[in-house]
Amino acid sequence: MAKILKIYPENPQENLINEAVKVLQNGGVIIYPSDTIYTIGCDIYNHKAMERLAQIKGIKLDKHKFSIICNDLSHLSEFTKPIETATFRFLKAHLPGAFTFILEANRNLPTSYKGHKTVGIRVPDHIVPQMIVEKLGHPIVSxxxxxxxxxxxxxxxxxxxxxxxxxxxxxVIDSGYGDNTASTIVDLTSGEPEILRQGKGIL
Known part of the structure; x- marks a missing residue:
């Protein structure tokens, strides 16, 4: 049975954030809020947790398109190929925010992303996932x-x-009612922004 933690963005308690981080460190799968919809995620580096996540979604792990949740842009170089200055400025202007940006992946992605040539990056404008990633020390998936x-x-x-x-x-982290509009997906692999799905984020 899943435990429910009430963590509200107006006053997120550090001990509760730490409890969520511990679940992730132990290979757990969690449901957490974002600036758009509620999402399911786990530690990006825990392969067994990633397999569980794929099973919950009813897909094979090698077919997944899970986004990577960061708390800022400092993690980009870990997972993406070098980004041009103009693209970085564009990202900085729109993040944190309700966007998933598709970028070219590098070879440093975890084994659960094997074969992925691109990767979706999110920096949600919501304090709870930001604090979780910061405390965990690396991104989670969404x-x-x-x-x-x-x-x-x-x-x-x-x-x-x-x-x-x-x-x-x-x-399950309860942060009150979530939105029912997902993030806007923007492909940046060609250098020019191409909207693949119009969601909450407005360019």
């Missing part, structure tokens, strides 16, 4: 929680999310 509702594409109520995923994940 994949969306879809709703079973025919009208709503994404689940927004953390209590209902917890009910649905209580046997699948180890921890």
């Amino acid at each position: 994949t969306s929680i879809h709703a079973d509702d025919e009208i709503l594409e994404y689940s927004t109520d953390p209590e209902l999310i917890a009910e649905k995923y209580e046997k699948l994940v180890d921890l």
Whole structure:
């Protein structure tokens, strides 16, 4: 049964953030808020946790398109090929924010990203995932929680999310109601921004 932690962005308690980080360090899968929708994630460097995440999504790990959640742009060089100054300025102007930017991947990606030529990078404008990544010391991964509702594409109520995923994940962070609009996906691999999916973020 998943534990539920109430961590609100107005006053996130450090001891609760540390508890979430410990779950990740132990190979756990968590549900956490962002500046868009609630997402499922784990430690990017824990292969078994990544396999669990793929299983929850009903896909094979080698087919995943999980985004990488960073707390700032300092992690980019770990996972992406060198970025031109103009592209870096563009990223800096729009992050943190409700965007997923597709960039060319380098060979330093973890084994669970083997074969990926590109990678999606997110820096959400939400203090909770930012603090989690900062305390963990490296990025976590993100994949969306879809709703079973025919009208709503994404689940927004953390209590209902917890009910649905209580046997699948180890921890659910309740930060109040989430959004029901996902991030805007922008491909930057050609040098010019190309919107692949219009979401909450406006260029």
